[in-house]
Amino acid sequence: MSDRLFIFDTTLRDGEQVPGCQLNTVEKIQVAKQLELLGVDVIEAGFPISSPGDFHSVIEISKAVTWPTICALTRAVQKDIDVAADALKFAKHKRIHTGIGTSDEHIKYKFNSNREEIIERAVAAVKYAKKYVEDVEFYAEDAGRTDNEYLARVIEAVVKAGATVVNIPDTTGYCLPSEYGEKIKYLMEHVDGIHNAVISTHCHNDLGMATANTMAGVLNGARQVEVTINGIGERAGNTSLEEVAMILKCHKHIGIDTNINTQKIYPTSRMVSSLMNMPVQPNKAIVGRNAFAHSSGIHQDGVLKNVQTYEIIDPHDVGIDDNSIVLTARSGRAALKNRLHVLGIDLPQDKLDKVYEDFLKLADKKKDINDDDILLLAGADRSQNHRIKVDYLQVTSGVGVHSVASLGLSIAGEKFEDCASGNGPVDAAIKALKKIINRQMTLKEFTIQAISKGSDDMGKVHMQVEYDGHVYYGFGANTDIIAASVEAYVDCINKFKLD
Structure with missing residues (x-):
């Protein structure tokens, strides 16, 4: 079993399904490039058949990103897979992510089918996708509510059909961590040939257990985690990339590493929040405004004596520089350009000049300019047309x-x-x-x-x-x-x- 955990980021697919948070292609490329800098292994770039916009975005992201694998989502439908393969034609490393619901609820009410037919459709989809790409991921939708014995049958069949990654989603966020961990353990022990594929987690946060479930999966053998920046996603959201990355960094005794450059976490968080117009709650773990704030007198006293009394994470490790330059009305273009660069945004000179003009107007209205202000100003040109x-x-x-x-x-x-x-x-x-x-x-x-x-x-x-x-x-x-x-x-x- 590898001690390397692969990070599969679905901010641009599952995360973008949040109502009102859609990005255009230029913005998606900006996020994808930042995810590459962050060290993400796989970028799920979209669901190509869902819209012309998604199809075009997958094409352009494939061109813009160099080393991460670019993944496209499909249903277990040949037309979906054809379109996904076409969208991935420029990707240096490509993956098709296909699958079907496996819970009795999905089989009966969504597909009006039966268990044997679902296995046949799953195998057919994997074999068809394999004609286009070597790297095929299969998702067993609603695996969280699928009984383990039947789930193992499905996973064994798709692995034999050529799936290189098998995704075990807790689609409704229903599982307890102990249940989800046992599910992964059961698959590790009962699926013939499971070591020919990587088990992946995909946990939703409906009951606030997405990260806990993901870690339970990892501790029981999963070696890919499907996550989003800031934990964004449908309903209550997905597992937060930053939480998993920092759990493993803090708990080195677990012995599992990721490729994430943790110092890029905070600027990536702020970029996604700004572009999607989706605020990060102040008490959000790792990247919230209050994550490293101490108001209790007892806490303040302890932190002043030794920061480790109440902080298990060094703010610098996630890219928060508590000695950063404070921007005011007297700051020049160079200071603004530098802060934008730190936040993951590099603007051409004409746009920088426009943002600087707006920055000066804002700086006349308030004492200090914070990172969120700067990101808002940098994104303001989206409304110009x-x-x-x-x-x-x-x-x-x-x-x-x-x-x-x-x-x-x-x-x-x-x-x-x-x-x-x-x-x-x-x-x-x-x-x-x-x-x-x-x-x-x-x-x-x-x-x-x-x-x-x-x-x-x-x-x-x-x-x-x-x-x-x-x-x-x-x-x-x-x-x-x-x-x-x-x-x-x-x-x-x-x-x-x-x-």
Whole structure:
């Protein structure tokens, strides 16, 4: 059994299935290159048959990345596999990831099938994929709720058919760590030829046990883990790459190594958070804002005497430099460029100049600029080509008076303006926006988050707006939370078609 653990990152596939967090191809390439720097062994680049965008992204990521294996997801369907193979044609190292549900729930309700037919379809898919690539991974969807004896039969059949990796997903996040560990152990002991393939874990966090289940799998013989940056993913998310990597780094006695350059963890986390407009919770392990913060007097005293009293991880080991340069209005382009580089972003000169202009404007509004502010500024150019833009916003509000907002929009170059009163400044501003757009839209969700602390901080606003039977997701960021709210609503509107 190898003491090398392979890291399979599915941020760009499973992670990108989070509503409102979709990336364009350029952004996906940016993330893929950062994952390469991080040391990820396998990048699951997408599900090619699902959309032209996913197909194109897999092609371009294959061209952009050098040494990691590029993986494409399919169902156990020949057409899926054909399209995946075509998308992977430029990959230096390619893998097709095919599979089918194996739990009784999936067999009966999803496929209206039986156990023997599922094994036949699984074997056929692996053999078909093997015609295109040598490296074929098979996933037994909902393996977490599949009884071990039948699961072992499926895995043995696909290994004999040529699968090089067998993925055992806890698709619903249902398993206890002891149960999941026993499942991996059972496969190691009961599948003939299992040592001809690598067992992979793919755990979801519905009950908060994704990382625990993953580690239980590793301790019982799994040698690939399927993870995402920041633990993002459908529903409650996936196993966090950073948690698995640092568990193994801290518990050296386990004797299992990864190829991860842990000092790239923090900048990678911040890049993904910024590009996907998905905040990292402050108390998130390893990469959260409070992960290395100590507020208790007893803790502070202990840390000042010896950092190891309350910290098992050196912040520098995950790329957090507590002596980093503080950026202010007096910082020059070189300091900004250097900080962007540390955060994994290298901009051409023209874009750097634009970001620097925006940086100076922001620096005039707040004392210190943090990494999240910089990442937001670096990503702001994504909205430059939007059809609808905010020209101006003026709001009057206070105690004992009605809030009134005046708003000016540029729609395809034509100027529009209107005003409205409302129950508070945000309500007034959105009502003015709706009067200009004049469409039946419904605000479904409205979330405000301050990036750090302080009254001068950048505020992030996430919105969901329903229009014509579809829900659209928008994002805005500004030191003025009312302006950020309008920007988020406009971001939603720019994503659906107006007559």
